[in-house]
Amino acid sequence: MxxxxxxxxxxxxxxxxxxxxxxxxxxxxxxxxxxxxxxxxxxxxxxxxxxxxxSKSHAKMLNAIMVCLAEHAFSPSSAAARLVASGGVPLHAAVAGGMLTIGDLHGTFDRPAAMFQNGVVRARAEGKNLEEIAEILVEEAREKKQRLPGFHHPQHIRDPRSERLVQVGQKLGVAGDHLSLALAMEDATERHHSKRIWLNAVGVSGALLSDMDFEPELSKGVMLVSRCISLVAHVYEEMTREKGWRASSRETITQPLDLELQRPDFYDGPKDRKFPSDRNKS
Ligand SMILES: CC(C)(COP(=O)(O)OP(=O)(O)OC[C@H]1O[C@@H](n2cnc3c(N)ncnc32)[C@H](O)[C@@H]1OP(=O)(O)O)[C@@H](O)C(=O)NCCC(=O)NCCS
Known part of the structure; x- marks a missing residue:
């Protein structure tokens, strides 16, 4: 029927x-x-x-996070946006190219936010305090050889933005359980790694936005919008200051696409070989 x-x-x-x-x-x-x-x-x-x-405090905190995360000199997004711009595309296309690098390893507000939110829920469900659950989360990640989202920074090691964001969050009274868990996890890294693994700005932001009841995915939106501001500046500067393509040997600075940087001795693929004659159609 x-x-x-x-x-x-x-x-x-x-x-x-x-x-x-x-x-x-x-x-x-x-x-x-x-x-x-x-x-x-x-x-x-x-x-x-x-x-x-x-509220006044949430407005100030959100603005502070956006100011803090707006610009970060050369990182994957700005470098990518500039290379896209070097192809001669319009401003918005290069900005979009930079935005596409925001992922699990760069600008990942959502992953630490989800980890801290799940951690707080788990602490309540298992009747543990935040220090106890922090210890468990760091230990479990270490056993599984997983990196903790929102921790460590490849350029700074100890991210100079983190402490300031924590200060602002505490001063505004926004800091709550999620930031406490994040800080307890940082302490716990000393016991499970051979050194302290510091919270980065993305991790602190994920924790503070969680304390403001942002869903993880929405917290990623905060990063996207913040960094978009500076990608406009990077792309505009690339378009107006550099001459495109980024390969010129006449520039005073060696360019990223200079032929010298991709010499045959840097190549480690198959050795030069003859194209098989039975596939030759010409
Ligand atoms: C971004 C990232 C890929 C950079 O890695 P890197 O600097 O190249 O790190 P390295 O591979 O040199 O690691 C240095 C050491 O710190 C450890 N480490 C680095 N990041 C770590 C993390 N997030 N959690 C736990 N340990 C970490 C590594 O295991 C390594 O330890 P080892 O020397 O005992 O082997 C890495 O830190 C990461 O995955 N971070 C989580 C994602 C994140 O927050 N990204 C936002 C950055 S702003």
Missing amino acids: AEEKKQREPFHWRTGIAYKTRDRIVVRGYDLNDLTGNLDLGEMAYLVWRGELP
Whole structure:
């Protein structure tokens, strides 16, 4: 028997974020013109993302995280964005190229956030305190040879941004169980590794955003938006200061795509060989 066709509404967009008419734009229930001139960008981001205006302390914390994570000189995203720009693409294409490097190892707000959120839930479920669960999480990761998301920095080793973010979070009264767990895990690394593995800025941000009830995936959005700000600057500088392609031997600085950096003696693939004659179609 043929299935009865369900009556469907004609297509229309469905959203709880905003609507507009010919004369008005309304965001999360507020007239956009009332928000303009009254909210800073962090407060606006919070409203759009979470649906409500932030408390003063949450607004300050979100702005502080976004300021802190906006620019970081040369890291995977800025380097990639500049190389994409060196191909002569428009600004937005190179910025998008840089954004694509934000993943499990660079700008990973979501992974530490998920680990701290699961850790706090597990501590409650197992009747353990945060120090005990921190010890277990670090030990388990060490046994499985897993790196802890949000810990260590390849360039700084001890990330200079972390302590400041912790200070701001504590001063604003935002810091809660997730940051406490993160700090206890940092202590625990000393007992399970041969050295202290420091929390990086991404780890501290993931913990603080968890203390502000951000879902892990949404916390990654905070990183995306923050770093996008500086990728615009890197791409714009690349377009206006460098001449493209990044291979010129006439530049005063050796360029990343200089032929000298890819000499045959750096190649470790198969040795030069003859193309098989039975595959020659010409
Ligand atoms: C980013 C990352 C790949 C950099 O690695 P790296 O500096 O090249 O690290 P190395 O391979 O030199 O590791 C140095 C030592 O620290 C340890 N280590 C590095 N990061 C670690 C982590 N996140 N958790 C546990 N141990 C870590 C390594 O095991 C190594 O120890 P060993 O000398 O006893 O072997 C790595 O730190 C990582 O995966 N971090 C988690 C993801 C993250 O937070 N990324 C955001 C960075 S801002």
